[in-house]
Amino acid sequence: MSTINQLSQLSELLLQKNIKTNLSVPQLIESVLERNEGVLTATGAVRATTGTYTGRSPQDKFIVEDEVSKDKVDWGTVNRSIDEDVFLKLYHKVVDYLKEKEEVFVFNGFAGADANYRLPIKVVNEFAWHNLFARQMFIRPTEEELNEHQSEFTVVSAPNFKADPEVDGTRSEAFIIVSLKHRIVLIGGTEYAGEIKKSIFSVMNYILPQKNVLSMHCSSNVGNEGDVALFFGLSGTGKTTLSADPYRRLIGDDEHAWSNNGVFNIEGGCYAKTINLSQEKEPQIFDAIRFGSVLENVVLDEDTRLPDYDDTSLTENTRAAYPIDNIDNIVIPSVAGHPNTIIFLTADAFGVLPPISKLTKEQAMYHFLSGYTSKLAGTERGVTSPEATFSACFGSPFLPLAPSTYAEMLGEKIDQFNSNVFLVNTGWTGGAYGEGSRMKLSYTRAMIHSALEGELNNAETTQDPIFGLEIPMHVPGVPDDVLVPRKTWNDPEAYDKKAKELAMKFHENFEKFTKASDEIASAGPSYRG
CATH class of the missing domain: 3.90.228.20 (Phosphoenolpyruvate Carboxykinase; domain 3)
Structure with missing residues (x-):
């Protein structure tokens, strides 16, 4: 099946009456509650749970091996290859699946705060709370930018679509497949929202170095004298916590790039671990979790709906997603010097x-x-x-x-x-x-x-x-x-x-x-x- 046919198939989906595009935060929250996807907490944030998948599934992530990726990708245990035919057949199934849904949610925005290097993206979601997550995590367009927006990469996420490994060629029911040729990320079988965020980061890690820009898994902040700091580290090492410094302005908490112009944030939001979170120890993060934020797998008191950040009964990987401007002292736009x-x-x-x-x-x-x-x-x-x-x-x-x-x-x-x-x-x-x-x-x-x-x-x-x-x-x-x-x-x-x-x-x-x-x-x- 050709690229043109596949993209036109997606276009047909996006022209349907059930498509909800770039809804506001209140509209998305209303949809989350109406669809029973989550609950409203005492902080004003939405809380959703993700079932079996409470973290990333690296063994279920693949990159399509084709003429575009074959000689550039570092293939191995991290970057697993999958055939283009397998991807296209599964993609066809997922889009057909979404066509039957009463509602599908779409976010148009950007990855990359520096306009010289930003990537216009489209995120297509089965879940309203995933679309709220995408809206808060990526860079939100102005009204003018939205009118002129033409996506260059699309994420299609259908968590309730479970793959059949014997039929679909996946490892399990879950799959995260990146096609650099078709410029599509296909996600299914997992409700963990972090897959949406990290798949676009992987795409930027492919695109930016080819433009002589270093993409980095790090947080970043800047002091009063314009001095910039980078904090590298994997999840749980303290990137978000240590970069949220009341005496320094935050550029971003997780993903950045370093060009000849300086440093810029790839995202428009923060995805903080909330295990043992307290206002005393991490006041900026604690106070950022309010209306419009998304709490993921955080346990709530049944009566008060107050979050219990010390409760790990669902997972230790409890998370909060919120727009970066929920932090008081930030850099706007999220760019700085070297x-x-x-x-x-x-x-x-x-x-x-x-x-x-x-x-x-x-x-x-x-x-x-x-x-x-x-x-x-x-x-x-x-x-x-x-x-x-x-x-x-x-x-x-x-x-x-x-x-x-x-x-x-x-x-x-x-x-x-x-x-x-x-x-x-x-x-x-x-x-x-x-x-x-x-x-x-x-x-x-x-x-x-x-x-x-x-x-x-x-x-x-x-x-x-x-x-x-x-x-x-x-x-x-x-x-x-x-x-x-x-x-x-x-x-x-x-x-x-x-x-x-x-x-x-x-x-x-x-x-x-x-x-x-x-x-x-x-x-x-x-x-x-």
Whole structure:
């Protein structure tokens, strides 16, 4: 079946009377409640649950292998290929399925706050609450922009359409399929809204580097002097929390790009984890959850409809989606200059990495390619406790191109703009997961504040003998002993054993980066067994 026929089929769907396009927030909330897709909470937010799928399903994500993608995509366990015929047949089924629905919801908007690089997108949803999610997460057009809007990529999401693996060629009933040739993302079988957001991020990670723009899985903010900071890290490492700083203006909480003009947000909203959220610890995020926001899998009190952010009975991956302008001190539009400071965040379940260390350019490249952290419970299906993992560029699941493409671009920009880079461990201290405790947020904030203020650029340091990292000896607001992880363990020999174990994991993982220079390869842990 040709591309033209498929696109015309979608056009026929979008001309039907049951299509609700770019509804306002109140209209969408009314639809959510009328259709019993969710409930209104005491905060004014809508709460929806997602059933079986409470996190991303990376094993059910595919990229169509065709003449456009074949020689560009970095195929493997992350970027799984699927035949074009399989995609087209499934696409045909999904569109026919949506044609029979009483209502289908459409959002037209953008990805990319810099008008020079933004991508016009269309999101077609079976669920009203998913369309509300898309409206809050992506960049909302002005009335004039909406009149002239012509989408260049379309997401078609039908959660209640379950695939038959034997017939449809998928791995399970759920599927997330990206066709770079047909410029369509097809989602079915899963109600988890994050698939919509991350699929467009994957698309931008394919498009932007080909325009000499580095796409990045990071949050970003800017100080009063115009100093820009980037925070890299996977879900649960603190990107959203640490970038929401009352003393700095937020550019965005998760997805950015770095062009020759500076940094810009890819999104128009925030998708914050709400596990153990409190107004005391994270006031900006807590107060942002109000009318128009979407709470995902958050447990409510049956009578008061107040959210219980400590309740993990549905999942630990509870979420809140809200437009970025629900945060008071933001940058409008979400663009800024070149980064002065880059922070790599890792949640080290081994409890052996320093809470903060300053990296050389070579160490920065090594740790960017390594992307070490721990997968935290609930972010992906089947993960029930933290697991040590390596995710290239702190975002491997969303990178269609080879990691070296992004790493080389980052290295060039660090050189060009003289950015300072720090590795920050927001994970465990005083022992591994189950024995030690999570690093105090107040300590992490104090360390990052010192880094952003330039106080650590020339600070006295001591070198970690196992990882070769330069650890500041003093940071205002943080006990000196906390800075050196070995001193926080009751049993120093147990620390040495665990640290050497992690060091070897770094070396084993880095063996796959055969094209890395000797300078970068040797910038890893000093201990080599």
